[in-house]
Amino acid sequence: MAKASFDPQEFRSALSTFTTGVTIITTRAENGDPVGITANSFNSVSLNPPMVLWSLDKSAMSLPSFTNNKHWNVHILSSEQEALSGRFASRGEDKFKGLDLEPGMNNIPLLRNCTARFNCRTAFIYEGGDHMIFVGEVLGFDKTDLPPLAFQSGLYALAARKPREGVQLSAAPTPECSYTEDLLGYLAGRAHFQMVATLQNVLKSQQLNEQQFFILSVLSIQDSLTLEEINQFVEYTGGAISAEDMASLIEQEHVVLVKKNGDSRYVLTANGRDASLKQIAVAKAVEEQIAKQIGHGDAEALKILLKRVIKATDLGLPDLWATKEENNAKKTAS
Amino acid sequence: MAKASFDPQEFRSALSTFTTGVTIITTRAENGDPVGITANSFNSVSLNPPMVLWSLDKSAMSLPSFTNNKHWNVHILSSEQEALSGRFASRGEDKFKGLDLEPGMNNIPLLRNCTARFNCRTAFIYEGGDHMIFVGEVLGFDKTDLPPLAFQSGLYALAARKPREGVQLSAAPTPECSYTEDLLGYLAGRAHFQMVATLQNVLKSQQLNEQQFFILSVLSIQDSLTLEEINQFVEYTGGAISAEDMASLIEQEHVVLVKKNGDSRYVLTANGRDASLKQIAVAKAVEEQIAKQIGHGDAEALKILLKRVIKATDLGLPDLWATKEENNAKKTAS
Numbered sequence: 133m134a135k136a137s138f139d140p141q142e143f144r145s146a147l148s149t150f151t152t153g154v155t156i157i158t159t160r161a162e163n164g165d166p167v168g169i170t171a172n173s174f175n176s177v178s179l180n181p182p183m184v185l186w187s188l189d190k191s192a193m194s195l196p197s198f199t200n201n202k203h204w205n206v207h208i209l210s211s212e213q214e215a216l217s218g219r220f221a222s223r224g225e226d227k228f229k230g231l232d233l234e235p236g237m238n239n240i241p242l243l244r245n246c247t248a249r250f251n252c253r254t255a256f257i258y259e260g261g262d263h264m265i266f267v268g269e270v271l272g273f274d275k276t277d278l279p280p281l282a283f284q285s286g287l288y289a290l291a292a293r294k295p296r297e298g299v300q301l302s303a304a305p306t307p308e309c310s311y312t313e314d315l316l317g318y319l320a321g322r323a324h325f326q327m328v329a330t331l332q333n334v335l336k337s338q339q340l341n342e343q344q345f346f347i348l349s350v351l352s353i354q355d356s357l358t359l360e361e362i363n364q365f366v367e368y369t370g371g372a373i374s375a376e377d378m379a380s381l382i383e384q385e386h387v388v389l390v391k392k393n394g395d396s397r398y399v400l401t402a403n404g405r406d407a408s409l410k411q412i413a414v415a416k417a418v419e420e421q422i423a424k425q426i427g428h429g430d431a432e433a434l435k436i437l438l439k440r441v442i443k444a445t446d447l448g449l450p451d452l453w454a455t456k457e458e459n460n461a462k463k464t465a466s
Numbered sequence: 467m468a469k470a471s472f473d474p475q476e477f478r479s480a481l482s483t484f485t486t487g488v489t490i491i492t493t494r495a496e497n498g499d500p501v502g503i504t505a506n507s508f509n510s511v512s513l514n515p516p517m518v519l520w521s522l523d524k525s526a527m528s529l530p531s532f533t534n535n536k537h538w539n540v541h542i543l544s545s546e547q548e549a550l551s552g553r554f555a556s557r558g559e560d561k562f563k564g565l566d567l568e569p570g571m572n573n574i575p576l577l578r579n580c581t582a583r584f585n586c587r588t589a590f591i592y593e594g595g596d597h598m599i600f601v602g603e604v605l606g607f608d609k610t611d612l613p614p615l616a617f618q619s620g621l622y623a624l625a626a627r628k629p630r631e632g633v634q635l636s637a638a639p640t641p642e643c644s645y646t647e648d649l650l651g652y653l654a655g656r657a658h659f660q661m662v663a664t665l666q667n668v669l670k671s672q673q674l675n676e677q678q679f680f681i682l683s684v685l686s687i688q689d690s691l692t693l694e695e696i697n698q699f700v701e702y703t704g705g706a707i708s709a710e711d712m713a714s715l716i717e718q719e720h721v722v723l724v725k726k727n728g729d730s731r732y733v734l735t736a737n738g739r740d741a742s743l744k745q746i747a748v749a750k751a752v753e754e755q756i757a758k759q760i761g762h763g764d765a766e767a768l769k770i771l772l773k774r775v776i777k778a779t780d781l782g783l784p785d786l787w788a789t790k791e792e793n794n795a796k797k798t799a800s
Binding site: 142146182247270280283284290292294315318320368423437439447 | 472474477484514601604606619650652661769770
């Protein structure tokens, strides 16, 4: 262990491994102005009497307001309030500008759409090195179902929670087997295939296969594409599409082939768009069902992680949602 | 907002939405016995002088030890120390039994394999309702790269961190498009296909397709299966396997067909096992690469979430790692 007189940056880095939520604490200055700061030094202290604490830098401009006014509100921020956290962490003059405040007890500013809120009255203010420690008695509180924002090692985060019963899928994993259910590739594949299973029923009723589903999806985002362009966009699935594959979609009246300036481009019909919309609706319903079961915050965390994996395993393929110019720029750069 | 004299359970539930890390704090009793408790009320207070705080229930058996001994260690637990957290959260007599302690400063017990550790000397002990607040000056600290354990709303968790640059994949998502990159099904599919892309190269060199890869994988876990059994295990992928598909694997000498008691069972050859091991090695290398890029804790969080999705979308298919008896029991139950 490093002894005293250590590097403050390393000390901060070690401290920041302790995961926290993010709060905004508000009060009102003597002149009536609303005051608020972002703090992750919040924590519960006592249940009876109900008490919480947080600490404030002695050099903070808001210190006089918090020592003068015994009343303050703690807002545990929800996952969608990252921008608000940033706003109240800065030294800006007008942090409350444009915010739709709720009327709070004792005229203390009360922010909306938080995960939980606590209305407090200072019980003690304690000395804590370069910070003051505020201990408040909780006079009232409320709570929503919005997933909370977290913070760890300098980054915002969402909690991926472990169910109490554990996350083992299999009854009896063989320890000597080199293949285990803990392989990320297996888990991603199985999750993908199981999510697609419900969609498969819809595809069956539409007499479409998975590849045709990918084609319709691509055309519903970027319509009027050549076969080559379609193939670029579905290349990530590992499958190649031929003119014959497209012919069956034309036969089913999902797609028409339009020849213009020597180019042959596939265009979605109203029928094809309708089929695609049905598929998207099912995919969204599956997602909603999963979010209900694992929790909306956890589902959001999963999306963040999948996006990071997609970035980490980027194949340099064109971006389905980008313009042609942007994709050409990407191609040139890579 | 609910006013005072509120339900303590609801109050606790509102407080618990604030995400925290998990720490174990150790000291030594007057008689020399090691003492330790699990606490998530830890937080940093001051950088100069370096100070941290945590609070302890006034009714805790360890209170006299922490008020007598000015020295204590804070351990920020890593994601693999859930069991240790549980052990030190209980009122057990011999929490340190069997633990391999490190010699710490001032003879205070020092646990191994933590994310970060702080050696502290009590600076202040403050009144905090039914708890005492311990503020300690940090005399030394260290830090590993182990991802930290988190806690939220009564469940252990891992942080899924958001990169500072955001997680948007596409340059210009069209807001009016009903299909967005934010669809969980799309993200899981894309992540799966991109993870498989590297594997595809190996499969190509082995002259195997994805379906044959699935078959070899199944046989490497549960060898000697009938065609029907193989189909049950790969059913989650949505593809059906025929005797012809198996014939080409036999031709490539990856598999042999063994007839016994009227059953025809496919058995992996040494050659087939070797091909499968190569595939697993690549899948593991891809996973390690991803973990390096997004962080090992985040990769672990992703696995937890994928397992929860797999459970949430369970198709009632047999468990590849379970015994035949267990799978029959599952079949009967569903």
